[in-house]
Amino acid sequence: MTLPRREYRVVVVGAGILGLFSAYHLARAGAGPILVVDRGFLSSGASGRNGGGVRQQWETRATVRLAREAVAAYRRFGREFGYNPWFRQSGYLFLAENGPELDRLRRVHDLVRSEGLASEVLDAGAVARLVPGIASDAVVGGTYLRSDGVLYPFPAVWGVYEGVRRLGVDVALGWRSRASKRPATGSPV
Numbered sequence: 001m002t003l004p005r006r007e008y009r010v011v012v013v014g015a016g017i018l019g020l021f022s023a024y025h026l027a028r029a030g031a032g033p034i035l036v037v038d039r040g041f042l043s044s045g046a047s048g049r050n051g052g053g054v055r056q057q058w059e060t061r062a063t064v065r066l067a068r069e070a071v072a073a074y075r076r077f078g079r080e081f082g083y084n085p086w087f088r089q090s091g092y093l094f095l096a097e098n099g100p101e102l103d104r105l106r107r108v109h110d111l112v113r114s115e116g117l118a119s120e121v122l123d124a125g126a127v128a129r130l131v132p133g134i135a136s137d138a139v140v141g142g143t144y145l146r147s148d149g150v151l152y153p154f155p156a157v158w159g160v161y162e163g164v165r166r167l168g169v170d171v172a173l174g175w176r177s178r179a180s181k182r183p184a185t186g187s188p189v
């Protein structure tokens with residue numbers, strides 16, 4: 001594959017959601033020219049085969065903050081990229097089967113609350129009201145954050161792919177370096 005330019009200032013290896021988003025923010029910061037290379041096709045990695053969950057209930061302050069930024073990014077995604085990833089903020093519920101598990105969830109809840117997110121601790125009755133039909137005798141409670149959500153991964157990847165290309169980033173799919181002797185893992189789109 002012949003690359004469009006001979007020289008790049010930044011080369012990102014991997015056109016998954018992380019590589020593409022990194023290239024997007026680098027391009028917006030004026031770091032170009034930028035090349036993204038991927039040995040496979042778009043969405044051939046984990047970014048094309050995941051549950052699409054976007055949750056903010058994490059156990060470290062850094063990950064809670066990162067996830068809060070991700071929620072904000074996916075809320076504006078349609079306007080920013082012109083693709084609808086169907087981000088639905090229907091909440092994430094974590095269940096505890098016993099006291100120690102609920103204590104651990106409470107510690108996460110305290111951290112998440114301290115970052116300004118409206119996490120709730122639910123007892124078994126509140127869990128049963130939230131999820132009718134759940135075997136409520138199997139749980140002692142849980143934590144719930146309504147602003148957590150889920151999206152479809154494919155439009156997310158495609159949207160950022162189109163976004164980086166609009167910013168002048170070159171994306172080489174199905175790419176193999178001359179040094180590589182291994183076969184490509186997929187076809188270029």
Ligand SMILES: Cc1cc2nc3c(=O)[nH]c(=O)nc-3n(C[C@H](O)[C@H](O)[C@H](O)COP(=O)(O)OP(=O)(O)OC[C@H]3O[C@@H](n4cnc5c(N)ncnc54)[C@H](O)[C@@H]3O)c2cc1C
Pocket residue numbers: 013014015016017018019020037038039040041043044045046047048049050051052053054055
């Ligand atoms: C079953 C499953 C469910 C998941 N559910 C969730 C979820 O609900 N919520 C959530 O937030 N996360 C979830 N994840 C995790 C999430 O999918 C990953 O964290 C995310 O997709 C990682 O993105 P990435 O860009 O780093 O990696 P990838 O999407 O894997 O992209 C890496 C790319 O790099 C390319 N590559 C690798 N090595 C080379 C090389 N040497 N040369 C050229 N190209 C190379 C690959 O071809 C690939 O396209 C899940 C993951 C799995 C597997």
